Amino acid sequence: xxxxxxxxxxxxxxxxxxxxxxxxxxxxxxxxxxxxxxxxxxxxxxxxxxxxxxxxxxxxxxxxxxxxxxxxxxxxxxxxxxxxxxxxxxxxxxxxxxxxxxxxxxxxxxxxxxxxxxxxxxxxxxxxxxxxxxxxxxxxxxxxxxxxxxxxxxxxxxxxxxxxxxxxxxxxxxxxxxxxxxxx
Amino acid sequence: xxxxxxxxxxxxxxxxxxxxxxxxxxxxxxxxxxxxxxxxxxxxxxxxxxxxxxxxxxxxxxxxxxxxxxxxxxxxxxxxxxxxxxxxxxxxxxxxxxxxxxxxxxxxxxxxxxxxxxxxxxxxxxxxxxxxxxxxxxxxxxxxxxxxxxxxxxxxxxxxxxxxxxxxxxxxxxxxxxxxxxxx
DNA sequence: TACCGAATGATACATCATTGCATTAACGGG
DNA sequence: CCCGTTAATGCAATGATGTATCATTCGGTA
Ligand SMILES: [Zn+2]
Ligand SMILES: [Zn+2]
Ligand SMILES: [Zn+2]
Ligand SMILES: [Zn+2]
Numbered sequence: 001x002x003x004x005x006x007x008x009x010x011x012x013x014x015x016x017x018x019x020x021x022x023x024x025x026x027x028x029x030x031x032x033x034x035x036x037x038x039x040x041x042x043x044x045x046x047x048x049x050x051x052x053x054x055x056x057x058x059x060x061x062x063x064x065x066x067x068x069x070x071x072x073x074x075x076x077x078x079x080x081x082x083x084x085x086x087x088x089x090x091x092x093x094x095x096x097x098x099x100x101x102x103x104x105x106x107x108x109x110x111x112x113x114x115x116x117x118x119x120x121x122x123x124x125x126x127x128x129x130x131x132x133x134x135x136x137x138x139x140x141x142x143x144x145x146x147x148x149x150x151x152x153x154x155x156x157x158x159x160x161x162x163x164x165x166x167x168x169x170x171x172x173x174x175x176x177x178x179x180x181x182x183x184x
Numbered sequence: 185x186x187x188x189x190x191x192x193x194x195x196x197x198x199x200x201x202x203x204x205x206x207x208x209x210x211x212x213x214x215x216x217x218x219x220x221x222x223x224x225x226x227x228x229x230x231x232x233x234x235x236x237x238x239x240x241x242x243x244x245x246x247x248x249x250x251x252x253x254x255x256x257x258x259x260x261x262x263x264x265x266x267x268x269x270x271x272x273x274x275x276x277x278x279x280x281x282x283x284x285x286x287x288x289x290x291x292x293x294x295x296x297x298x299x300x301x302x303x304x305x306x307x308x309x310x311x312x313x314x315x316x317x318x319x320x321x322x323x324x325x326x327x328x329x330x331x332x333x334x335x336x337x338x339x340x341x342x343x344x345x346x347x348x349x350x351x352x353x354x355x356x357x358x359x360x361x362x363x364x365x366x367x368x
Numbered sequence: 369t370a371c372c373g374a375a376t377g378a379t380a381c382a383t384c385a386t387t388g389c390a391t392t393a394a395c396g397g398g
Numbered sequence: 399c400c401c402g403t404t405a406a407t408g409c410a411a412t413g414a415t416g417t418a419t420c421a422t423t424c425g426g427t428a
Binding site: 102103121123125126132134135136138139141142143145146147149150151152153154155156157158159160161162163164165166169 | 286287305307309310316318319320322323325326327329330331333334335336337338339340341342343344345346347348349350353
């Protein structure tokens, strides 16, 4: 990846928010759920943790820890040590309000209810980077079945995917119609 | 993880090979399958790629790229640049003879036939580190179903697990019987 | 021979994450 | 209020993982 491409990837010019979606309200409600989750678990939602959470929830992307760091530094002018962000993220993970995407070494804010103990999987859009969560009960059940069938005692399961989100999945037809090609 | 624990994790004192298993033959057959896979795909199995593959296949663990590097350096006395190992691993991945475990940033040699297009998932033993592959057709089908149900066009799916392999899963009963405790 | 493309070597750098220890904030019992 | 305890943060260094860039080598080929 070239340095210039890297700049373009700061998630600023992405085709996020395909029209609808009140983002201010979306972030506020995420924050409210976070307060509840921290309260329920007896963990403290400190100012630092809240700032980190707002940064992650403020994007619907999965952000790397250093990306969070950069964004916070740009806003406040002060650069935290990486460990501070990692510690805050650990608390957010423990509270269940952010999740980690193993295949990207990145973190995203949970916008799913996770009511009960239902497991979800994360789906990452390759075009707009948006992460969505979908119920994964059948998937984890199948993993349990496949493991048990060979005598493996499964204790931790990871499942995640990437592709095109519903909004982006409809766009390639436009590229085709206009004669756009992917390889010059 | 403590530094001393790190040393213990060099995969040398692990309870690998719970009795049976002719490892020399196992590695040779893996190498033979690798030659075939490279031939089929029109990629060259160069000496460097073969050395890297032997190092990975010689362990039934998933090895990090730098662990491969260290082992090769210990054997030959010459230390490659990391990029050389990564490039070799890229070729091995392309040939399909090793797989990556996203949740560990590590690579293991494929010992499964993968006949046809059948997808497998990797299961990592938390005690002996052995990686096994099991058929994942149902799992990937469930991921496809869950994605399609919400309009997501899935193009890449990751599923992997950790826990206790069949051999290790039978051992904890011994620890219990002898009054062993996990927390002093 | 000259050329080309694939593979490798070599240096430096980028990105991801943790260890260790000092300092500060929060909270409850005297 | 003072003190002791614990959680949280600050700070410096380092470890662990992965890539960019350019030079060199090597095998085939016109
Ligand atoms: Zn939003
Ligand atoms: Zn999208
Ligand atoms: Zn073997
Ligand atoms: Zn085991």
